[in-house]
Amino acid sequence: MPLSAPTVPAFRRLFYTVTVISLTVNGKHRQFDAPLNCADLLARLELAGKRVALERNGEIVPRSRFPEQMLADGDRLEIVVAVGGG
Secondary structure, eight states: OOOOOOOOOHHHHHHHOOOOEEEEETTEEEEESSOOBHHHHHHHTTOTTSOEEEEETTEEEOGGGTTTOBOOTTOEEEEEEOOOOO
8 A cells, every 4th residue: 555645634734834935046046935026035135226137047137127027936046236436
């Protein structure tokens, strides 16, 4: 007889279900506990309000789309921060 996973009642599954999203940001694997958009990610990385360029899976995301562009598990992101100087 094959083994099966223990049955967990539906009301208990709510307490055990945690959504984790895995992203690769500038080559570093990162995990977040909730779905996010590009603006949320920048806030969590303490880059909100800074001049940045963001590339998602090889495509540039326009700054105007940061709040609406949702990130998906497995996305690869490159973030470049503009620095002043001379």
